[in-house]
Amino acid sequence: MSVVSVINYKGGVGKTTLTANIGAELAARGRKVLLIDLDPQASLTYSFYLPADFDEQPTIRAWFEAFVATRAPESLFRYVLAPHTVNAIVQPLGGHLHLIASQLGLVDVDLDLAAGLGGSRFQRSSPRYLQVYRLLADALADPSFAGYDTVLIDCPPNFNLVTRTALVASDYVVVPARPDYLSTLGIDLLRNRLSRLVEEYNEVAEHPINPEVAGVVYTMVQYTASGPLVSQRNSVEETTRIEMPVFRQTIRDNKTAVTEAGQRAVPAVLAPQGSAAVETLRYELQQLTSELLARTRL
């Protein structure tokens, strides 16, 4: 089982769209996929459920809160859901797609977890540092999760403790970004924070972690008749210059397709045959998934 975190400090860069679609495409290729929604915005959760169909389902917020209250992690497997609409499509193809959902109140969990470690400054000297940082890693190491091939985690747009538990659990990191100058700075910052987290963690941990950056995926790329805008090409070159791997496949700005596909509880990659815009988006997402498989040992 491989774990991939999809992360960027910025919101609105396509993290959730990519997590949902790569997960759905892998399941359509016959894989057993688990998606984890760690963003309190819960957009990943609502990529698979219409709001009316999602009441009173367990979410990862309750799992974290139970840990904060008791200091003993409960089984995470209890929180796994099997969204119906998407599985009706992928199960005949030999795969399945499960989801651990999120909800708004998850935002408070970060503060409670940090408080349990004596605040943000002295975390590493806390005897509970490893237990907290390894919460998700240890939960996923439980044999009940052994049936999954791939776990994709949709991270919130921050570097707080909940996000750190995802990174500690990850084999790979995928960074969706828009091709502009500020985003390039953000990517550099993210890379530095990730290196520092790994360094600090490995100083105290028995078994070192080494999450590998699979690459930056440029999303919402704007095309003119002669290809991507020049300013956007420059951003991609700049990313390569700072020695971040970049996916060759980009996802173009495609409001038509996203709107058309967004009506159902199924990601665009599994939408019924549609307009040219929908087919373009589907093709890009499929190519991106193939490239991810080629770049990693997923």
Ligand SMILES: Nc1ncnc2c1ncn2[C@@H]1O[C@H](COP(=O)(O)OP(=O)(O)O)[C@@H](O)[C@H]1O
């Ligand atoms: N390729 C695209 N073209 C146009 N709009 C997109 C594209 N990908 C995502 N979007 C839209 O942009 C918004 C942000 O995307 P989302 O995946 O939710 O980003 P994040 O998870 O990083 O906040 C959503 O409304 C989504 O539907």
Ligand SMILES: [Mg+2]
């Ligand atoms: Mg999101």
